[in-house]
Amino acid sequence: MTLETVSTSKSFGGMQGVYRHASEATGTDMTFAVYVPPHEPGTKLPVLWYLSGLTCTHQNVMDKGEYRRTAAEQGVIVVCPDTSPRGDDVADDEAYDFGKGAGFYVDATEAPWARHFRMYSYITQELPRVIADNFPADMNRQGITGHSMGGHGALTIALRNPGRFKSVSAFAPISAPMQCPWGEKALGGYLGTDRAAWARHDSVALIEGGARLDALLVDQGDADGFLSEQLKPELLRKACEKAGIPMILRLQAGYDHSYNFVSTFMGDHIEWHAKRLR
């Protein structure tokens, strides 16, 4: 596997890089961003995965997420993948919430999506190997977070891979995709009509089925226009309560769904992860 360096730029004493590689999982080139904080040569650093939301590439959080200051202070590598396969031969949909930019962190089984839309395998298997092989990453100390569709991705991937992530958080996650329009459309489109397949990618269903997390931090703006129809954090809270998962749900007064919300609380989340990854 050859990793191409697209760009590097010093930031907060560390290095913000963008990289590209030919992905076996998706059958396309994939681009991702990695921030490596300042560190002593030879040391291995904890890794925080940040999964992005609908319409995003690796770049949105890199530009607007404001994670580098705290990541530098705390000595945490931050990995920001793309949200779908890309390229002219990749199937797409005109809508913003399906197809390119909307991979939903599943391995699609339905045509024409099954060929390239294999983001679950990409994020859980292939990209971790790339990170381990090319960066000073201690893969025994991983945390995961994400925003909106990426919050869904972070939660479901953590729930399905017990023990891998020592810390889990989310910003305004799609908490129960089986119970909202975005999720019903995406899971139905990528996985077909069998709702048992959907349940493997629904945080609430996974928790109800016995999956567990040690702890969970979720921030949610109360002026978020998607709150009641799409995000539904109360369903996640109820599932966590019933399962005995300690969940901190912070309803942030006046905040919307944008990166102004994410960046405001990014420092808190990185500190939450760093504390658990020491």
Place this chain on the structure above:
Amino acid sequence: MTLETVSTSKSFGGMQGVYRHASEATGTDMTFAVYVPPHEPGTKLPVLWYLSGLTCTHQNVMDKGEYRRTAAEQGVIVVCPDTSPRGDDVADDEAYDFGKGAGFYVDATEAPWARHFRMYSYITQELPRVIADNFPADMNRQGITGHSMGGHGALTIALRNPGRFKSVSAFAPISAPMQCPWGEKALGGYLGTDRAAWARHDSVALIEGGARLDALLVDQGDADGFLSEQLKPELLRKACEKAGIPMILRLQAGYDHSYNFVSTFMGDHIEWHAKRLR
């Protein structure tokens, strides 16, 4: 004058807004961004102007500048104007360094630019009135900064308006536009062949002509690809030394010309200004 609110979004406890108005100075609609930090109702806050560089609108620093955290902590309003007039009837040039996105903070005298490219009047006269009339701004406590072409703008505007700005800084400014290709092209294009007109928009020439600042903070990345040909901070340092202007010039090892550089040192600059604006 009617101010149209394009968007508002809560961020770090304050409000990031984008606004549009019909400008008399430029004869076009102008868009700008203002961040108002959290504050007690009825209080007036100091104002920091941030002037952007080539190719930028108000939005680049709003997305990538990471100024809101420190502005919120320090209680400073941050105003981010556009870099040129915009619109289909505004003259333009194919190059990135002239015409739209490259107003250079001058009032053009040459055709076809003279009609709309009046950024000096816009930034120094019209927009301050808009800010004073529409935001909780204490106009007796203003500071100014900027990046690259905007650093040139900040320095020249401060030098030409003694007493108005209580604090001045710049990120990788074009220090002596009369002595670099970007500046020669822009000043010649907007102001014609009379170099005496250029000298009113050249920091080094203004200082040599007697203009003064109380103090100056400049950060400059030493891996900035524009450093030696376009930016030339040593010319500014020599002029300040000769004039007795206390200038702190920090050459930052490994940093380039991008917003990864600007955002890394933005907090330092806002603290520098806030200290002088208290």
